[in-house]
């Protein structure tokens with residue numbers, strides 16, 4: 071497909087790589103960029119051959135936030151009536167796992183975009199922050215809520231109220247990212263593609279069920295979450311992949327999942 075603000079590639083047969091490509095504005099997330107991202111994710115989700123997605127930006131910036139120049143003259147009635155930012159939620163409806171490979175700035179909406187993904191890998195250059203307070207606003211893409219769940223109240227308050235950026239190392243220590251990869255251009259994308267390839271090699275019904283139940287931990291209370299997990303687990307006994315996976319173990323061979 072032809073996009074202006076993103077590049078969609080297929081580094082592995084079962085892996086889609088979406089690169090934010092608005093370098094002059096450090097990948098500021100203007101509305102057309104988000105529309106393209108949503109369209110690409112819908113296509114990826116509908117493509118049975120793709121098992122996982124990597125989302126990345128440039129070496130300098132994953133994304134420097136929502137587009138401030140686009141937002142600056144908007145009135146309350148404009149943002150209300152146009153349902154400003156509501157379409158961001160489409161990303162979290164994607165069934166396939168999305169791995170964010172973050173180098174450089176992930177600020178404001180850029181940090182929130184990374185947090186909407188399922189797994190975050192950071193390069194040592196990554197800088198995460200919610201600098202909206204410096205613009206007279208607050209996070210609007212889920213940052214205050216997702217961060218509070220992940221890194222706790224005090225750290226979230228500090229980020230949201232001071233606007234300070236945190237380093238990749240801090241983000242790792244605070245549990246925001248899975249890990250900081252080793253130095254080197256493109257390294258974080260390489261490792262994210264490897265991880266995506268591993269995920270794509272599993273039974274895709276189980277993978278997507280796994281994503282769904284983990285996400286439920288952020289929405290349901292513990293009793294509801296445990297019940298939901300158990301029911302989804304029970305449901306997987308209706309799949310061929312469960313029969314194949316367990317038979318392969320018993321027969322000491324590699325499973326051949328058919329995603330059915």
Ligand code: HXC
Pocket residue numbers: 094095096098099134135136137138139140155175177178179180182201202205208209210211212
């Ligand atoms: C629009 C942006 C932008 C943004 C950078 N640019 N961030 N344009 N919106 N969020 C543009 C700059 O205006 C500039 O354009 C070009 O990108 C390069 O940026 P510089 O500032 O010259 O680069 P540098 O000096 O290296 O500084 C990098 C930076 C800084 C520290 C990341 O750009 C910065 O502070 N950006 C804003 C970060 C921010 O506040 N993000 C939160 C946005 S609010 P020109 O034309 O001058 O070359 C937000 C709300 C979320 O995200 C709400 C829910 C989604």
